[in-house]
Amino acid sequence: MSEPDALLGILSALEVAGVDCIVVGGLAALHHGAPVVTQDVDIVHQRTDANIGRLLDFIARVHGYQRYDPARRRLAPERSHLTGAGHVNLATDLGELDILCELELGVGYEQLESESTLYSAAYSHIRVLSLARVIEAKTKANRAKDRLALPILIATLDEVRRRG
Numbered sequence: 001m002s003e004p005d006a007l008l009g010i011l012s013a014l015e016v017a018g019v020d021c022i023v024v025g026g027l028a029a030l031h032h033g034a035p036v037v038t039q040d041v042d043i044v045h046q047r048t049d050a051n052i053g054r055l056l057d058f059i060a061r062v063h064g065y066q067r068y069d070p071a072r073r074r075l076a077p078e079r080s081h082l083t084g085a086g087h088v089n090l091a092t093d094l095g096e097l098d099i100l101c102e103l104e105l106g107v108g109y110e111q112l113e114s115e116s117t118l119y120s121a122a123y124s125h126i127r128v129l130s131l132a133r134v135i136e137a138k139t140k141a142n143r144a145k146d147r148l149a150l151p152i153l154i155a156t157l158d159e160v161r162r163r164g
C-alpha cells in the first residue's frame with residue numbers, strides 16, 4: 001500500500017468509527033491539489049463526550065499509542081488527553097495519526113467547521129479544512145517545515161483561485 005493510500009485508510013476507518021473530525025495539515029493541502037508529501041494524518045476532533053468515546057474506541061481498535069514516549073511504553077491516550085487544548089501524536093496499525101484538540105489556542109472543531117468542506121470520495125465522507133485556512137495555520141505555527149511548504153501552498157491556492 002502506498003503512503004497516500006495508507007493515510008486514506010485512516011480517514012476511512014475514522015469515518016466507519018463515526019468520529020467527527022476535520023482533516024488539517026499536509027493531507028488537507030494534498031487534498032486541495034498541493035504537491036506536498038506528508039507522512040501522517042492531522043485531525044481536529046469534536047470534543048463532545050460521545051465523539052471522544054468513539055475516538056478512544058477507534059484508537060483501541062487500531063492499537064494506537066503515543067509515539068513520542070521516550071520510554072517506548074506504547075501508552076494509549078486517555079480521555080483527558082483528548083478534552084483539552086493539546087496534541088496527541090499516535091502510531092497506529094494504519095499509520096501515524098496526530099490528534100489536535102485545537103488547531104491553535106481557542107480554535108477547535110466548532111470554530112473550524114465553517115472553514116471546512118465535507119467531501120465524498122471513494123474512501124470516505126470527511127471534512128477537510130480549506131487551503132487558505134491551512135496556510136494561515138502554518139504561517140502562525142512558523143515551524144521550519146511549514147515555512148518551507150508555504151510557497152508551494154500559496155502557489156497552489158493561487159492556481160485554484162485562478163481556475164475558479
